Amino acid sequence: MKIIFLSTDMNIVDEWISKLEIDTYISCDDLESLNQTLSPLGSEIIIADYDTMSSEINKLISSSTLQQKLVILEKAPEILTGKMLISRGISAYGNSRMLSNHLKQIISALEEDKIWTYPELTAAIAKRDEESRLSKDAKKLIKKRLSEKELKVIYLVLDGFTNDAIANKLNITNRTVKAHISSIFSKLHVNDRVSLILLLR
Template identity: 55%
Template sequence: MKTIFFSTDVDTINEWKSRHDVKDLLEVTNCDALLQVLSTLKEYIIVSDYDSVSHSINKMLASNTLPDKFIVLEKVPEIITGKSLILKGIKAYGNARMLKIHYQQMIETVKGGKIWTYPELTLALAKEAKRSSISDEAEALIEHRLTEKEKEVIYAILEGLTNDAIASELDITQRTVKAHISSIFSKLHVNDRVSLILLLK
């Protein structure tokens, strides 16, 4: 899968190249070049620099022309910006200077068709989608598709609890929590917690 670094800042691209040791890489500096490159590729991940190309990204979002597997990194990530971008279809949002291990986790998550966010952003998204704020349709979906224990687990997720905290609160093992979460994802046709939260909002 081809990785595309999208930034007008050559220093940022060079920093990403040296920090993450990316193979099979293309660099683009403007929207026209990006669209031209995408017309020749079937599989790709775009890693974009929000600090230098936010105008282009926002334009694509507004016109509903955002390519798939689009990642946004920012030197000083903000939860409000991350929430907005994820809700609009960005597949990952994080720190432009993240460690290599986190970069690799992010890439693998997006490659797998899932959404990646850093822990504080995931927690903020979960808190926003608490039980009291989910739609009537989402409440009905939960009622019709999930078992009683799965309902307890999903509402704990919406409170922003970790698997460990859910296990403690419900007096079950972490392994059981993971099994319930896997079943919830399957029944609601989502791949991860962020997708679940977005579904229920």
């Protein structure tokens, strides 16, 4: 996939290029140059700097015409901002200064049509409160498609538990938790935790 950087801060763009260890990319510093580089097929990944381009990025999201996968990074990511952006359809959100391996994980996740968020944001999105309990339709769907053990796992996932925490709570191995989660994703036709949460909420 072609990678396009959207930022007016060339230092951060250079840092991303170095961390991703890539030679082929396009760098844009405004929406006009970005629109000129986008293909109608939407086969690019756009990595955008929210610190320098928030107004432009918000316009891009609001237009609802973006076919590309949009990654939004900022120096001080906030859970509230992340929840809003993920709910509006972006593909990934995190710290613009993240480690190289995390930036590469984002690209891998997006190439597999997954959504990527940092663990605290994923847990916050999953956290249930009184207003966001599962709807009757969601409960009916999971009871129909999932086994008894998978139901226990899915409720813990929806409560924001990590794989290790689920393993400890249910007294099973981490490998078994991963197998249950993989089966849940398959049965509910989702690719990742965030998509699962969005489906059921």
